[in-house]
Amino acid sequence: GIKDSESRPWRDLFRKAILQPGLPQDFALQTVQEAIKPQKHTKLVQDENQLLENILRTLLQELVSAAVQSGEEIMQYGQSVADGESTEGQIPRLLDIVLYLCEKEHVEGGMIFQLLEDLTEMSTMRNCKDVFGYIESKQDTLGKPELFARGKLVMLRTCNQLLRRLSKANDVVFCGRIIMFLAHFFPLSERSAVNIKGVFNTSNETNYEKEAPDGKRNLLIYLCFCSYNQAQVPSEHLFSGISIDFNFYKTFWSLQEYFSNPASLTLAPAKWHKFTSCLMVVLDTFEAQPLSDEEGNANNLEDEASTFSIKYLTSSKLMGLEAPGKSDKDLPSETLKEELKTCEDRVKKLLTVTPPKGEEFLRSIEHILERERNWVWWKRDGCPPFEKQPIEKKSVQDGAKKRRPRWRLGNKELSQLWKWADQNP
Numbered sequence: 001g002i003k004d005s006e007s008r009p010w011r012d013l014f015r016k017a018i019l020q021p022g023l024p025q026d027f028a029l030q031t032v033q034e035a036i037k038p039q040k041h042t043k044l045v046q047d048e049n050q051l052l053e054n055i056l057r058t059l060l061q062e063l064v065s066a067a068v069q070s071g072e073e074i075m076q077y078g079q080s081v082a083d084g085e086s087t088e089g090q091i092p093r094l095l096d097i098v099l100y101l102c103e104k105e106h107v108e109g110g111m112i113f114q115l116l117e118d119l120t121e122m123s124t125m126r127n128c129k130d131v132f133g134y135i136e137s138k139q140d141t142l143g144k145p146e147l148f149a150r151g152k153l154v155m156l157r158t159c160n161q162l163l164r165r166l167s168k169a170n171d172v173v174f175c176g177r178i179i180m181f182l183a184h185f186f187p188l189s190e191r192s193a194v195n196i197k198g199v200f201n202t203s204n205e206t207n208y209e210k211e212a213p214d215g216k217r218n219l220l221i222y223l224c225f226c227s228y229n230q231a232q233v234p235s236e237h238l239f240s241g242i243s244i245d246f247n248f249y250k251t252f253w254s255l256q257e258y259f260s261n262p263a264s265l266t267l268a269p270a271k272w273h274k275f276t277s278c279l280m281v282v283l284d285t286f287e288a289q290p291l292s293d294e295e296g297n298a299n300n301l302e303d304e305a306s307t308f309s310i311k312y313l314t315s316s317k318l319m320g321l322e323a324p325g326k327s328d329k330d331l332p333s334e335t336l337k338e339e340l341k342t343c344e345d346r347v348k349k350l351l352t353v354t355p356p357k358g359e360e361f362l363r364s365i366e367h368i369l370e371r372e373r374n375w376v377w378w379k380r381d382g383c384p385p386f387e388k389q390p391i392e393k394k395s396v397q398d399g400a401k402k403r404r405p406r407w408r409l410g411n412k413e414l415s416q417l418w419k420w421a422d423q424n425p
Contacts, residue, residue: 010035011059018078018093024100031097032106042106049108056098056111057118063091064122074123075130091119092134103141112142113151117158128162129174136181143185152185156192189385196379200263206256212246248285251278276339283346290353 017031067077078090101107258275351362407415
């Protein structure tokens with residue numbers, strides 16, 4: 001490696017380049033030639049690429065550190081106003097220069113991806129949104145086959161690291177942007193995103209109350225707690241409620257521990273028996289308290305879309321409100337034993353009679369489970385690609401060359417026979 005003092009003059013050259021006006025193609029290659037003095041003049045060899053990458057990564061780190069010390073957002077650091085318009089920040093300017101060099105193959109194509117990974121690792125989540133916005137703005141260039149092939153694994157690692165840092169509950173939009181970006185570049189059959197081993201998200205824990213509030217075993221649940229989902233509660237229903245046993249509350253939410261990691265049920269017979277006994281208690285309770293169409297419609301919100309919740313609140317005070325709901329009754333996805341098949345039939349029956357639109361909801365669940373089964377089988381078979389190649393368009397000239405010959409009597413044999421008959425009367 002080179003010492004910091006030795007590389008500083010080269011970093012200063014790139015600092016000057018960042019501040020230059022004009023497009024990167026006007027000065028980017030000249031700056032590299034002045035700093036590195038490459039053997040092939042316009043294309044760096046391996047050692048020269050490594051030297052340049054080390055210089056740029058160090059310069060990027062210095063720029064981020066300076067931005068943090070100044071209190072500015074890193075992607076806006078160094079902006080100035082010229083002729084009434086704000087200029088680009090120093091870090092986006094540096095990235096533009098490197099992206100141009102990579103695109104024109106003056107330097108190794110993976111260099112820009114390495115700098116982007118370094119930048120996201122050095123940035124806070126707030127700054128990462130700006131960094132990713134830059135990535136999205138350059139996706140047409142980054143996605144070129146000759147460029148993306150060199151850095152797709154680095155980009156995949158960068159995006160996955162960002163997803164791990166984000167909250168799935170609070171950063172839904174940002175997570176979606178990252179996933180859509182990956183889906184734009186990687187084919188559907190890309191193995192790196194399909195969870196080959198089928199690992200469950202065991203970190204998705206459901207927190208619920210382990211002890212009864214105020215020592216009471218039975219709780220009177222008032223519909224005024226509907227305010228947690230902005231429901232408009234009629235005054236005549238304000239003090240109507242459902243009596244819920246606290247033991248049932250704990251039993252109901254304890255099932256989420258098994259649903260988040262179904263594979264653990266097969267490790268110990270005692271755990272499987274505990275799961276089935278808890279499930280029977282829940283099913284018996286739901287079957288003993290059927291919900292009529294009138295009751296279902298009374299608690300239904302005006303906006304039907306808001307009744308489908310991906311994560312229920314687990315307060316014991318809300319148990320009576322959620323018990324008649326339908327979104328939280330998870331169906332077992334495996335039929336490992338015959339008794340599970342019996343439970344599945346009971347759950348389907350309960351969903352069918354749960355208003356409103358119980359049958360429609362059940363059909364949606366069955367459709368989702370069918371897709372999951374197909375997904376599992378596809379992974380089991382080694383994730384064979386299923387993209388269909390576009391049909392080649394044949395030019396008109398090619399078609400004219402292959403045009404079938406015309407015969408007097410429709411085909412070659414009949415024409416020859418007729419000709420022979422004329423010649424041999």
